[in-house]
Structures are given as C-alpha cells and as structure tokens.
Amino acid sequence: MPLIPYALSRAVLFNLDPEVAHELTMGALARFQNTPLDCAWGASRVSDPVEIAGLKFPNRIGMAAGLDKNGRCIDGLGAMGFGFVEVGTVTPKPQPGNPKPRMFRLPQANALINRLGFNNDGLDAFVNNVRRARFRTQGGILGLNIGKNASTPIENAVDDYLIGLEGVYPWADYVTVNISSPNTQNLRSLQSDEALDRLLGALQTRRQALMARDKRHVPMFVKIAPDLDETQVGVIAATLQNNGIDGVIATNTTISREAVKGMAHAEEAGGLSGAPVFEASNQVIRQLRAALGPRFPIIGVGGVMSGADARAKRDAGADLVQVYTGLIYQGPALVTDCALALKN
Template sequence: MLYDLARPFFFSLEAEKAHGLTIAGLKALPLGPAPKNDPVLATKLAGLTFPNPIGMAPGFDKNGEVPDALVRLGFGFAEVGTLTPLPQAGNSKPRIFRLPEDKAVINRLGFNNEGQDKAIPRIKRIGRRMGKGILGINIGANKDSADRIADYVIGVRNMAPLADYLTVNISSPNTPGLRALQDKGALEELLSAVMEARGDIEVPVFLKVAPDLEPADIDDIIDVVMTHKLHALIISNTTITRPQLQSANGEETGGLSGAPLKDLALQRLKDFRTASGGKIPLIGVGGISTAQDAYDRILAGASLVQLYTAMIYAGPAIARRMNCNLAKLLKRDGFASVGDAVGAGDK
C-alpha cells in the first residue's frame, strides 16, 4: 500500500534516476531481518539450499551493492551483475523505457557497471551479511574486448571465490555479437575455458541463454552444457521480439522484459526441459509477477525463478507476497516441497 502511494513519484522520474534512488534507499533503510520462510519453500539445487525459490534477477543490483537488503525483502537469493572485467559506461542515455500499459520495460543498457575490481571488496564485505540467502554473481564480457572468452575466464577467477554460484551471461541483446557465443562451436570453446578456469573451486556454474532461439539452437546448447557438466541453465533473458504492445515506448530498441515475455519464456523453459529430458536443472525467468506465474514455471520444470521488472510495478513487498501464496499453492496440491513439484506438469 505504501508503494502504491510512492509509485507516482518514482514514475515521474527518469527510469534510471529512479533506479539509482531505489538502490540508495535499500542501502540506507533499516530493513530488519529476513522473513522466516515456510519450510515447504526450501529448495535444493547444485548442492545449495535456497530458503525459497524466488530470486532477484541480475540487472537490478549491477554492482553488488544490496544483495543482503534483497534477502531481507524476502528474496531467497540475489544475483548481482552483470559484472565485466573492466568498468564500462554502457550505451548512451536514455536507455531504459517503462511500458506501464504493458507492465513491461525495454532496456538497452549494455552491461554498464563499475567493473570487477571495484565490486570485489564490496561483495566480500556484504556477502557476510547474506544469512541463509544465496549470492549469485553474473559475469560478462566488455563490449570492446579483443577476446571475450578471456573476459569470462577473468570473471571466473575474480568472482568464483566470492559467489555461492556463478552465471555465465551470453544472452544480453545489448552487447553487439554477444549472443553469437550461443552458437555451438563458440559455446564449446567458452565453456571449456570457463570450467578450466574454475578449477578446484567448488562453485556451481550456470549458463544464461536468450529466449530468441530456434529448436536446433536449443539442442546444441543442451549438448554442450551436458558435455561440460554445468550445474543449471537460466531460461531466459530479455527478448528482441515484439509481441503486440500498447505503450508508446514499444518501438524502442533493446531487450523487452515484463509481462509480455511470460508466454515466450515459459515455452522456452518447456523446450529446454524436453530437450534435456529433465537432466539439467532449470531456472525460470521472464514475465513472472505472481505466485501462480512462479508455480507454473516450477510445474514446467524450473527449480528456481527470478524476477525484476515485476518489482518495478508491484513494489518491494513482492517477494514476501509471492512466497506466502506459493506456499499455499504447493500445500493445496499436496506437495511437501518445491522439489516435489518441479516438472510435475510433465506427468
């Protein structure tokens, strides 16, 4: 209710300024301890125990400033980044566009962040305050890098010691050529280098892919991921496609997130579930704004889900509300845990 009153003020600000104000508020406000989670929500993936399956997607906390605050808001895990080896300003402004009629956002940020060297001491300090919440670190390549695979290797070496899990992000549409790393040959070379750089550090490695894929792409990705024994796939990032949109900003270039992405992201999750035979854990992202949306992804094969755009429209209480309602849905249908419900829609 408080956010309903504050939202007109935030929406009167340019989107990136409002986001900066939100980060500053989370750093300054005393949020209290993380809420207690219903035991039915505890979720295991890649040797990690998540107190609940609702996570904050990367892009919100690009520089690793407030993952602990997100856990206190009720998120079971927070994924910071995307962090690149060197700082970069990203694309020119304006580069974030709200689509309120569609409950969506288009962004063309371009991995703007302060760089890994600046993030490392901050994450070391904040990571100790995560409690039972899980910290993910999302790594990417600099736009002007002469060797993008080498950038990911640097990211692994820098961030693996600090993370509960690492995400290799090759799915952003806003860094020219980045999605080409999803091609089988390039992906084989990338994941070989990443897993070699990981070495003996026992940190799970996830791969984040785009929703804009053909069936042959999905089969190739599954093949390479299984060969290199990655721990999970994150399905998916923003889309460059444009479903029917009502907002005047709908023609802006960049990645579309929010409610219009829901059907595409759900279908892509199902496609990866089918292609992998359920052998690779999946994390569902895209258009998730309610407990029912999260439940639908779990039934379709997701062990965890992430959101970001939905919080822009629903406010910071969204994780607590979703967890409360998700627990009710699980119990209603006789599931003792999230894990018991994963992929139950296949049956």
C-alpha cells in the same frame, strides 16, 4: 510490514525518468540496508528449503541479475525475503554502458525496455561490495553474474569471462555466464554451438583449477535468451551437458516487439522485459526440460508479476524462479507472494 505502501512509492518513482528512479531506489537500499530503516521494505523469508545444484536454497524465489549490477544492495534486496540474490552483470573493466536515455517504461504492458549495456564499476569494485554483504552469512544464496566488456572483440570474449570467473569465484555460491544480453554487440553469437562449446570448455578448465586452489566447488550456470527456436535450445542443452555446466537460467530479455506493437517506446532498441516475455520464456523452459531431463537445474525468469506466474514457471519445468521487472511494478510484496506460491 512495509511502512510506506508500495503503490504510493511507485506513483512517485514513475513520475521520474526510469534510470533516475532506479538510481534513487538503489541508492536508498545501499544506504539503509542493515539498519532499522530496512523495515520499510523488509519481510520475513518464507521457509521452503530445497537443494538444487548442490546448494541449499532457503526458498525458491530469487532476485534476477541486472537490477544491482555493482553488488551494492545485496543485503537490502535479501531483506525482502528472497532465498537467493543474483547480482551483476559485472565486466573485468569499468564501463559506462550505452548512451542515455536507455531505459523506458511500458506501463500498459507491465514491461520495460532497456539498453543499458552492462554499465558497471568493474570487477574490483564489485568484489569489494560483495565481500561486505552479510546475506550469505544469514543463509541466503548469492549468485554472481559475469560478462564481457563492450570494447573486447567478440573473438576475445573468452578472456573476459575467464577473468570474471577467477575474480568472483571465492565469493560466489554460484556463477552465471551471461551470453544473452541483446545490448552488447555480438554477445548473443556466443550462444551458437561452436562458440558456446569453446567458451564453456575454457571456463570448465579454469573452474577445475579454481576448485583445486580453493577446495570448493562453485556451480556454474548459463543464462540464455528467449529468442531461440527448439533446435537452438536443443543444441544449447547438449552443449551445457557436454561441458559439465551445472544449470541454465531461462531467460534474458527479448528483442521481439510483437506483444507491444503500437505502444509508446515500443520501437526503442534494447531488451524487452516484463509480462510480454512471460510465455516466450516459459516455452524455452519447457523445451529445456524436455531436452535436459528431469534432474538438470533450471532457473526460470521472465514476466513474473504474481505468485501464479511464479507457479506457472515451475509447472513449465523450472526448479527455481527469479523476478526483476515484476518487482518494479508490484513491489516487495511480490517476493512473499511468489515464495508461498512455489512452496511445496
């Protein structure tokens, strides 16, 4: 059991600027992971093994990308009981991201708005951190999430994704192609049919070469936005299948502010995450499941604040579920709650 009740830690952290609180928390996880002090947040992993996309997940609950962009805290996060942890988004070159302030809490809505903009230390530092992690040797599944640099023109985005895929391939259990952050200019245009087909075709070609080189198959997932209509979801689903992609992650943050109108910070630019995106992401999951059939792997993420929310994602059609903002509001106990709710 955690030594410090999360409600107390949260009260202290929520008195700080959101990004300062984030950096303090991640710094502590990085420093104290794999030491006796990780009992402050650690929990036994719920056993609920399942095979998805050819991978054996120890349970169905995962950490979504974005919290640990540099892969510094894989073991610290894994100690919370996650069956899988996804880190990134990483870009080929280091970049500072967007100007501060760029993170905002909306506590009355259990929500966050961020416009971080893929701030990260770059691919080389990321891979070095990933290589030091023990999580995979302890049975956890590790996802590595790749994106493009802000300075790379959108017409050259494929080049960045190919660099990312090649760099992370030897160290990943699966790779996620992030084309759905609202905080990198024009990135979401890659979700359109022609652009997506071109990107995924190039990635699939490169993956075939990497498979031959490394003698191992690494599944590739694509992360999409919640701000899509049923026709767009259908086109994406067909494009994923046509290009041999192994799964889809639904969804990223939303640019809609309908659910938080009138709240402090509601009009800040960026992606809205947390409870307000819950139903929008579930709707996309349902549409994907209808379009993709019963066997295509779907990871559901968006607004999971409880075990019941995680179960609702599965009922909508997700095979696996990730959390992010819920962890910030509810604390590490959410991981076990969700794992138990998802257990067969």
